[in-house]
Amino acid sequence: MKIGIICYPTHGGSGVVxxxxxxxxxxxxHTVHFISYQLPFRLDRYQQNVYYHEVDMLGYPLFKYxxxxxxxxxxxxxxxxxxxxxxxxxxxxxxxxFCAHMAREIxxxxxxxxxxxxxGTDITLVGSDxxxxxxxxxxxxxxxxVTAVSESLCAETVEKFGVTKPVRPxxxxxxxxxxxxxxxxxxxxGCPQADCKVxxxxxxxRPVKRVPDVVEVFAxxxxxxxxxxxxxxDGVQRMEAQETAQRLQVQDDVRFxxxxxxxxxxxxxxxxxxxxxxxxxxxxxxxxxxxCSVPVIASEAGxxxxxxxxxETGFLAPVGDVEALAGFALQxxxxxxxxxxxxxxxRRRAEDVFDSERIVPQYEEFYREVLENRGxxx
Numbered sequence: 447m448k449i450g451i452i453c454y455p456t457h458g459g460s461g462v463v464x465x466x467x468x469x470x471x472x473x474x475x476h477t478v479h480f481i482s483y484q485l486p487f488r489l490d491r492y493q494q495n496v497y498y499h500e501v502d503m504l505g506y507p508l509f510k511y512x513x514x515x516x517x518x519x520x521x522x523x524x525x526x527x528x529x530x531x532x533x534x535x536x537x538x539x540x541x542x543x544f545c546a547h548m549a550r551e552i553x554x555x556x557x558x559x560x561x562x563x564x565x566g567t568d569i570t571l572v573g574s575d576x577x578x579x580x581x582x583x584x585x586x587x588x589x590x591x592v593t594a595v596s597e598s599l600c601a602e603t604v605e606k607f608g609v610t611k612p613v614r615p616x617x618x619x620x621x622x623x624x625x626x627x628x629x630x631x632x633x634x635x636g637c638p639q640a641d642c643k644v645x646x647x648x649x650x651x652r653p654v655k656r657v658p659d660v661v662e663v664f665a666x667x668x669x670x671x672x673x674x675x676x677x678x679x680d681g682v683q684r685m686e687a688q689e690t691a692q693r694l695q696v697q698d699d700v701r702f703x704x705x706x707x708x709x710x711x712x713x714x715x716x717x718x719x720x721x722x723x724x725x726x727x728x729x730x731x732x733x734x735x736x737x738c739s740v741p742v743i744a745s746e747a748g749x750x751x752x753x754x755x756x757x758e759t760g761f762l763a764p765v766g767d768v769e770a771l772a773g774f775a776l777q778x779x780x781x782x783x784x785x786x787x788x789x790x791x792x793r794r795r796a797e798d799v800f801d802s803e804r805i806v807p808q809y810e811e812f813y814r815e816v817l818e819n820r821g822x823x824x
Contacts (some may be wrong), residue, residue, distance in 0.1 A: 447471075447815060450479045450522065451530045452542040456487040457679075458567035458704055459649060459730035461593070461620050464537040465489060470806045472496045476794040479525055483514060487707055495771070499525060515541045522549035526558045533813050535561045536589075538568045540578055545692055560815045562589040564613070566748070567726025569594075569603050583607045592810075593817040595728040596749030614812065618728045619805035622797050622808070625737040629680075631714035635676060643673040643779055646740070648709055648718040648731045649723075651681025656745075657692040658683065659768055663743070665694040666772035671779065675700045676716070678709055713738040717785060720773055724765050726750050732760075736792035741785065743775045753800075759792040785818040 449471060453464035465488035467476040474494035480486060480498045489498060501521045503512045522545060525531060534549075536542035541561040550558060550567045562585060586609050594600045595605055600613045612797035629662065637644050645664055648662070649655040657677070664675040679699065684702065691697040706712065713719070721737035721744040728749040732742045736753075744750045745767075752759045761774030778785055 447477070447532045447817075448477045450481055450525055450529075450532055450534045451537065451814070452481045452518070452534065452546060453486065453537040455484045455705075456481045457487060459618065460537050460563075461567070461702060462488060462730060464535075464563075466619070467806065467809060468496060469493060470802050471810070474806070475809070476810075477529075479529060479531065481521055481525065485522055485662070490707075490794050518542075518545045519548045519552070522546055523552050526550075526556055526653070527551055531558050532817060533559050533561055535563065536754050537563050537565060539582045542570055543589060544581055547585060547588050557815075559590040560588070561591045561593070561813065561816055562586060563616075564592065564594040564599055564603055564727075564738040566595065566599060566725070569599060569727075571796070576785060579607070583609060587611050588615075590819075591812055591814065596754065598749040599727045602748075606701075614806050616812065617800055617805055618730050618733060618803045619800050620730075620733055620737050620796060621802040622737050622793075625710060625734060626698055627738045627740075627793075628711055628714040631711045631814070633660070634711050635715045637674050637676075637715055639672070643667070643670055643671055643675065643717045644715050645673060645718045645775070646676045646678065646712060646713075647720045648678040648734075649681075649721075650682045651679050651687070653683060654724045655683065655688040656683075656722045656724055656766070657681075657729075659766065659771070660720045661687050661690040661694065661696070661700065662768045663722065663772045663775060664700065665691075665696045666768070666773050666780070668696050670776055673699065676703055676712055677701065678712055679702045679707050680705050683779055683813070686778055709734065711736065713740055716740045716776060718743055719760075720771070720775070721745070721750070722763075722765070722768075722771055723747050723750070729753050731795060736742055736760075737796040739789035739793040741778050741788040741792050743771055743778065745771075755791070755795065759788060 454461040465486040472478045534546045536546045546560045647660045691700040717743045726748045745765045746762045756762045763770035
């Protein structure tokens with residue numbers, strides 16, 4: 447198949463999953479064309495059957511903001527016509543799926559199919575805003591096939607938009623042959639002490655991630671044992687998180703590591719991964735931690751209960767319940783034997799449920815169904 451993938455090129459989960467999906471599809475013999483405003487950061491080396499097309503922006507004084515969506519529509523139409531694409535796979539309803547539909551309208555009877563994958567914020571934040579509600583619903587209903595990254599997001603999509611289009615859950619995935627716990631990582635991140643516990647959080651530091659809660663949980667753990675907190679990422683809540691660390695007098699044990707392209711060595715140094723999000727359609731960071739044999743302490747938000755098995759691969763607590771989250775963290779850390787057992791269970795679940803060899807074929811089959819006009823949903 448010839449597949450065009452429209453995605454964001456940044457460090458967020460949707461861009462990572464879209465890029466890794468394209469790379470996996472290319473390894474299976476499909477031709478994959480990525481379309482974005484800059485090179486996705488995971489496309490860091492040449493790979494056969496993978497092509498990147500940058501959306502050209504028009505610099506014109508009339509426009510207060512560059513018309514990216516119009517340029518994207520034009521680029522999609524150009525590629526469909528020139529490359530003979532079978533599938534346009536849009537990651538995010540707005541603007542990517544909408545632009546794919548507009549490009550198809552321009553080309554009229556071109557035969558290309560549009561698959562839309564919903565990742566979360568396009569439904570829970572952007573799409574639910576009255577300004578975008580109607581075109582989000584339009585983008586979903588006009589798609590030839592729609593997937594969402596969790597059962598929870600499937601249900602929320604139907605509830606919020608009342609769509610009649612079937613939405614199929616296809617989980618996010620990870621290649622466990624490439625992502626695993628690396629030896630010697632504690633020394634690399636500056637935490638060599640054997641008696642020091644390392645807690646890690648990775649996100650874009652948006653308010654929905656509740657980064658100050660991460661610091662609150664860590665402060666309670668730090669009262670009971672020697673520990674360090676590694677915060678990976680950047681965003682609007684960084685200052686609040688720093689202020690929280692200072693208020694709780696743990697600033698010397700909290701390291702702000704900024705955005706990192708390769709987080710595997712950092713996750714490999716961790717004893718626990720913290721993810722107390724208010725909303726989380728799936729929790730790719732949690733899955734990456736589990737693949738590195740790290741138990742996850744998370745909130746019961748969205749799709750996280752589909753990823754983390756409470757009491758087995760980590761613990762789940764209500765959103766905002768810092769005391770419960772901290773209590774579970776201390777429970778996991780109370781013995782090396784328990785921590786190791788949970789880490790091993792986390793790794794097994796990553797391999798058994800979320801490995802790319804299990805998930806990518808589901809996308810291939812979905813594409814075939816769409817091309818045969820027989821898409822199915824949940």
